Amino acid sequence: MTQVLRILIIDDNPGDRALVIRELRREFPQIQAQEIREAAGFAGAVAAGEFDLAITDYQLGWSTGIEVLHTIKQQYPNCPVIMFTNTGSEEIAVEAMKSGLDDYVLKLPNRYIRIPTTVRIALERKQIKQKATLLEIRLQGLLNQLKVGIFRTYPDGNFIECNPAFLELLGLDSLSQASGANLLNIPEYYSILQELPPPQHQEQEIQLQRADGRQIWVELSIALNTVQGQQVLDGLIEDITFRKHAEIEIQQLNLRLEERVRERTSELEVANRDLVQTNQLLAMANQDLEAFSYSISHDLREPLRAIQAFSSILLENQESQSDLKNKQNYLQRIIASTQQADRLVQDLLEYSRLTHTEMPLQAINLSLLMRQTLRQLELELTHRQARVEIEEPLAEVIANSTILIQVITNLLTNAIKFVAPGVQPLLRIWTQKHNGFVRLWVQDNGIGIEERYQKRIFNVFERLHSYEIYPGSGIGLAIVRKGVERMGGQVGVESQLGQGSRFWLDLPITYN
Template sequence: MTSPLRMLLIDDNRSDRALVLRELQREFDPLDVQEITSSGELNRAIAIGNFDAVVTDFQLRWTTGLDILELIKQHYPRCPVVMFTNTGTEEVAVEAMKLGLDDYIIKGPNRYIRVPIAVRNALERREMQQRAALLEIRLQRLLNQVKIGIFRSNAEGALIEANRAFLELLGVGSLAEANTMNWLDLRDGYSQLMHLSPPQQQEREVSLQKSDGTQFWALLTTTLNTVEAVSVVDGLLEDISDRKQAEVDLQQLNATLETRVQERTAELEAANQDLEEFAYSISHDLRAPLRAIQGFAQILLEDLSETLDANASSVLQRIVANAQHLNTLMIDLLTYSRLRRIEIDLEPIDVSSVLAEVIAQINSDMQQQQAQIQVDEPLPSVRANRLILTQVLINLLVNAVKFVAEGVQPQVRVWAEERAGAGEGSTVRLYVEDNGIGIASDRQQHIFSPFTRLHRDADYPGTGVGLAIVRKGVERMGGQVGVESQLGQGSRFWVELPGGERALR
């Protein structure tokens, strides 16, 4: 049985952890991921050391990715570390690479799929390095067993003496035969040594030819010495053909690995594109027959209401209600698919004006629920897309007044706070807090996925796509989304976007 890949996932953003975890689970099986959200958890994990790779954010509440990287490398120098962040800078990336970071990925809607690719790339590179190290050890043992050729030549380049190993390397039987080979320009080597500062020594790799025409690589070390007032060149000749072949093999392995990564990335991107186009096409094409079903059912209800018995009338009403529900689901799917496909423009947006429009737009629903919405003005501006931000706020407010206990008047509070950024300016975190039924902690990381329903449709009707639209819309605007909640104590959803003043710089 294959042992699971053990990983540390260090990110204090629950939604980001969930997205990264989902992509990792798609790529690695079996997989054992430990989510780290505090310094205590990290210290315990490092003390145990039961992990194979690390994925970390840069800006955390309690430290930075650079500190984590340095700590990991201090204890486990060969452990692959990938940084996945939207708050780092080019300087941070350079510094991280100096500390041994394996890959640096900027967070974005289409970047989550790159995390498992980067992890696999780092793991394969570590394996390749280990193989290369083992190969180097084997080569070193081999080289230790090989005799090293020793020779001495004069200023004219003639060999004066040599040992047996030297003659064997050249494939000759005598010094005189070696002098006739012209195997190397020793006169030029003497001239080069004369122009060097003490110690007058030179080491280089050379391609040589034996007496039978066989080519081999050798490490040639030459030193200028004086023997009885005569300048001579003393040399060592070592066969390194195996090492050079290993270097060629390593380069080919690197090229093959890079090609595999590029092919896999292209395949993943193509698959995602096909899936998006399929979902868009299906959602769009199904609406036409669905409208026909609604229309015919409504006609039957209106034209035959007096002749239908109670059971038939109930069935037709259920057809109309379910068709309407399915139509809403199709619209949500189209919206979700469109958010993944369209190009969007970001600009400074006044959140207060957008929120006022949203409240006016859903006013009838608010009155029907007798909901009260408190907005703590002023709200700072953000860098966003107005239409997408409107859609996000509508979904959050509608959910806030929908998921309340029976007999409880919905109370919603909206406020914002500016948060200092790391090198890219400030961000704005917008909160929508309700007095609803709350969300269990073990379900909070799943609610932003499409079709996630925590309750029966009879209790709280919906499509399960609303919060997925919120998450995708916020990500497309370069932001983050999350929730803080406890069962029976309401929920506090938050959306964090770049500050509006950044666009004016």
């Protein structure tokens, strides 16, 4: 740590203050210590607020460590406070920890060495809590912007939590009003889901009456889950009133067109093709939106629950020498969970950008683009000792260079990641021309994919392995599929478990 560390040392014993400063300088050369001997100095320091951490004795001539702790936490809730004392009891230590004390070090010769370590851990914990708070704010903001209602309820219809869109969609003001109104008839859905085999999940379009009496159509997706031994119902609800009205209008239009079929046959065929395409687009949009909403309510909350659980353990446990390794392990797992959630957010934003961004297409030389992509991946390929074989020349295609680089990067990254331990990654790349398309092949010697999963892997948040074994967000291949489809192509895979995989991309061919 190179920045100046500002610390309050609150102790009416000058020898103990000097001892703390001496021990801290062993690990923090840039320390700036402010020594507090009496009440006036303490009041002035708290008012100025120019400190990063406080170390206090318990028994002071003008106060107690508990009072000092309360005063600092009241003004600066996130400021770490450590008690360094040879007085007090176990009950006092427990009370202090419950009041927000970050650690407790006894004034014993064999404990002095723990002071720098205790300070460092407290500062690291403060940083982690700040990052977790910022991440939670970002995620909560994302949930609040969704136009899809998200809720969790007990089987008896008492709601546990929901996002603002849920209350707005049903015309409600609060969770208690939602529980009392029973607009969704939760007990009935609970009875139905209980009879279903796992996964106990149901989707349907229903018409319901809002709290203000207005009739709306909604698409309801609801599932029966178990959280900490308690059965709950998790659901998504989307207003599809506009779409249902559009479908009714389309049906009426079809009836009118049927009456004129003999006179306007060609026009009817065009209209019907347009209608089919519209319905397909609506179905695809609903499918993507449902997958996105479910992932937000489930996958993104998983690392936050881990952060909350391990943070609670750290706050409740008393510090001891034997617990230090456990505490460091918890901190590392909290950091990993934070990084996992951040990666999920970034990949979700990238997937959303692919869905809406304008995508100009042009003729692209795959040989040049592949060399450019491999240069960008050179460090990772070298680190994994991967070997790449390209059967030149590669064909030219019509595509968007930025998106195509991203698609190929995801495929190559997966190819060198999903290999058995001790196996050197080997990649083979070539192209074939067929029916107006160029098929780009990427073959690997990885762990392979069972046939039943070969279509599912291109869906959002579809993971076949745990995060600990093969890290990742589960969105990479969904980005590949979305990017290729936006460029007018298709994507697929041929694979056998334990025998590697051959991914292929079909893109429009360039005609000279």
